[in-house]
Amino acid sequence: MRETLVVGAGIAGLVVARELVLQGHRVRVLEAEANAGGQLLRKSIAGIPLDAGAEAFATRGGTVRAYLERLGIADRVVASLDAPAWLHARTGTTVPLPAVSLLGIPSAPLAEDVVAVVGRTAAWRGMTDALLPGPVGAKSATLGELVRRRMGDGILERLVAPVVEGIHSKHPDELPVSVAPGLVHHLLRENSLARAVARLRTDAPAGSLVAGLDGGMGMLVDTLLAELDRYGVPIEYGVRVAEVHADRVVLAVDPGASPAGADADELEGDVREGLVVVAAPGLVTPADGRSATRTATHLMTLVIEAGTDAARALAENPRGTGVLVARGTDVTARALTHVSAKWAWVREAAAGREVVRLSYESAPSADSARRDAELLLGVSIPEAAVVAAEATTWLRAGRFEAAPGIPITGEQVSGTGLASVIDHAHRLAEIIGPPASEAAADSSTDPAASTERTAS
Numbered sequence: 001m002r003e004t005l006v007v008g009a010g011i012a013g014l015v016v017a018r019e020l021v022l023q024g025h026r027v028r029v030l031e032a033e034a035n036a037g038g039q040l041l042r043k044s045i046a047g048i049p050l051d052a053g054a055e056a057f058a059t060r061g062g063t064v065r066a067y068l069e070r071l072g073i074a075d076r077v078v079a080s081l082d083a084p085a086w087l088h089a090r091t092g093t094t095v096p097l098p099a100v101s102l103l104g105i106p107s108a109p110l111a112e113d114v115v116a117v118v119g120r121t122a123a124w125r126g127m128t129d130a131l132l133p134g135p136v137g138a139k140s141a142t143l144g145e146l147v148r149r150r151m152g153d154g155i156l157e158r159l160v161a162p163v164v165e166g167i168h169s170k171h172p173d174e175l176p177v178s179v180a181p182g183l184v185h186h187l188l189r190e191n192s193l194a195r196a197v198a199r200l201r202t203d204a205p206a207g208s209l210v211a212g213l214d215g216g217m218g219m220l221v222d223t224l225l226a227e228l229d230r231y232g233v234p235i236e237y238g239v240r241v242a243e244v245h246a247d248r249v250v251l252a253v254d255p256g257a258s259p260a261g262a263d264a265d266e267l268e269g270d271v272r273e274g275l276v277v278v279a280a281p282g283l284v285t286p287a288d289g290r291s292a293t294r295t296a297t298h299l300m301t302l303v304i305e306a307g308t309d310a311a312r313a314l315a316e317n318p319r320g321t322g323v324l325v326a327r328g329t330d331v332t333a334r335a336l337t338h339v340s341a342k343w344a345w346v347r348e349a350a351a352g353r354e355v356v357r358l359s360y361e362s363a364p365s366a367d368s369a370r371r372d373a374e375l376l377l378g379v380s381i382p383e384a385a386v387v388a389a390e391a392t393t394w395l396r397a398g399r400f401e402a403a404p405g406i407p408i409t410g411e412q413v414s415g416t417g418l419a420s421v422i423d424h425a426h427r428l429a430e431i432i433g434p435p436a437s438e439a440a441a442d443s444s445t446d447p448a449a450s451t452e453r454t455a456s
C-alpha cells in the first residue's frame with residue numbers, strides 16, 4: 001500500500017495522522033523541527049513545566065472535549081480561575097472587564113463596570129442597540145462592523161477591540177462575525193446585540209468558555225504521540241518539506257550538505273512519494289494567488305521568586321486571570337496572563353512562585369516586560385525578584401482559502417484555535433476516507449458500503 005505523507009506534526013498533523021491510520025492508511029509524518037506539537041509546546045521555565053504556546057481550548061460546540069474523550073483524557077480537563085480578566089484602558093486605569101460580556105461586547109451597556117471603561121457618552125450610544133431592529137448589522141462582514149453599527153465606536157474601540165486583540169491578535173474589523181458563533185442568530189431572535197450576549201452567556205456560564213488540561217495542553221501532544229507510536233506511525237523530525245504535489249513532496253536541501261561551489265538553484269532536494277496531506281503553513285498557495293500572510297507573536301514569561309513581597313501581593317490580589325491592554329496606552333504588551341492564578345496545576349507546580357506571561361507584537365526586553373507587569377498588575381516587582389525571564393516567538397499563519405487539489409488542514413485553512421483546528425483535521429480525514437486499495441476492496445466485497453460512501 002502506498003504511504004500517506006502528512007507534512008507537519010502540529011496538532012492538525014497529529015490529529016489527521018491518527019484519524020487516517022485508523023482508517024487503514026499507512027501513515028508517515030514529516031516534521032521540520034526537532035519536536036512535535038507546533039504551537040502546542042511545553043517549556044520548562046525555572047523548573048516549572050509550562051505551556052509556551054496554546055494553554056487552553058474553547059469549550060464552544062464541545063468539539064475539543066469530544067476529541068479528548070476519544071483519546072481517553074477527558075478526565076484531565078480543568079476549569080480556569082472563575083473571575084473576569086481585567087482591562088488596561090486607554091485612560092491608563094486598570095479595571096475588571098464587565099461581568100457579563102462576550103469578547104468585550106456588554107450585555108448591559110449602561111452597567112457601572114461598562115461605564116468605567118468606555119465613559120458615559122459611549123455607554124449611552126451603546127444603548128441605541130436596544131432601539132434598532134434586529135436585522136441592523138446582522139449581515140456585517142466583520143465583528144467590528146457589527147458592534148460599530150449597533151453600539152457605536154466607543155464600545156468597539158475601548159472595550160471590544162482590546163479584548164479581541166488580546167485573544168485573537170487582530171482588530172475586530174479584521175475578523176468575521178463567526179468568531180462569536182451564535183451571536184447573529186441570537187441577535188435576530190432577541191432584536192438586540194446586548195440581549196444576544198446575555199443569552200449566549202446564560203447558555204455558557206462564566207468561567208466555562210475556555211478550559212485547560214491538568215498538567216497543560218502539552219498533554220494532548222503527548223497522548224497523540226503515544227497513540228501514533230502504538231499504531232506504528234513513524235515521525236521523521238528535522239525534515240523540512242520545500243514543495244508539495246498530490247503524489248510526492250520535495251524536501252528542502254540542507255545548505256550545509258551542499259557540495260562546495262554548488263549553485264543553490266541547481267540543487268534538488270530528495271523526493272518522497274505517497275498521498276500528500278499538508279498540515280504545515282506556507283506550502284500551498286492561496287486560491288486567490290496572493291502569498292499567505294504570517295504574523296509574529298512574542299511572549300515573555302516571568303517567574304517571580306516565592307516569599308518576596310511581589311509574589312505575596314500577586315497571590316493575594318490577582319487581577320482575575322490577567323489583563324488585556326487597549327491600544328494607545330503607556331504599556332506595549334498586548335495582554336498579560338497571570339498563569340499561576342489562572343491554573344491551579346501551575347500554582348501547585350510553582351510552589352509559591354508566581355508566573356506571568358506577557359504577549360507583544362514586537363520583541364520586548366525582559367526588563368520592559370517586568371515594568372509592564374508592574375503597571376498592569378499594580379504591584380512593584382523589583383528586578384531581583386524575577387528568577388526567570390523566558391522569551392518565545394511564534395510566527396502564525398494567516399487564514400486563506402486553499403485551491404482544490406492537495407488536501408490541506410491546520411490553522412491556515414481552519415482558522416486559529418484548537419477547537420477549529422482539531423475539528424477541521426478530523427473532518428478532512430473523514431473526507432479523505434480509507435486508502436484507495438481498501439476502498440476498492442470494500443466495494444468488491446460489500447457493494448452496500450460503497451453506495452453508502454458515495455451517497456454521503
Ligand SMILES: Cc1cc2nc3c(=O)[nH]c(=O)nc-3n(C[C@H](O)[C@H](O)[C@H](O)COP(=O)(O)OP(=O)(O)OC[C@H]3O[C@@H](n4cnc5c(N)ncnc54)[C@H](O)[C@@H]3O)c2cc1C
Pocket residue numbers: 007008009010011012013030031032033035036037038039040052053054055056057058239240241242279280281282283297299394396409410411412415416417418419421
Ligand atoms: C502564543 C499562542 C497562544 C495560543 N493560545 C491558544 C489558546 O489558548 N487556545 C487555542 O485554542 N489556541 C491557541 N493558540 C492557537 C493554536 O495554538 C493554534 O491555532 C494551533 O496550535 C495550530 O495548529 P496547527 O497544527 O495548525 O499549526 P502549527 O502548530 O503551527 O503546526 C505546524 C507544524 O508544521 C511544521 N512545519 C512547518 N513548516 C514545515 C515544513 N515546510 N515541512 C515540515 N514541517 C513543517 C511546524 O514545525 C509545526 O510543527 C495559540 C497560539 C499561540 C502562538
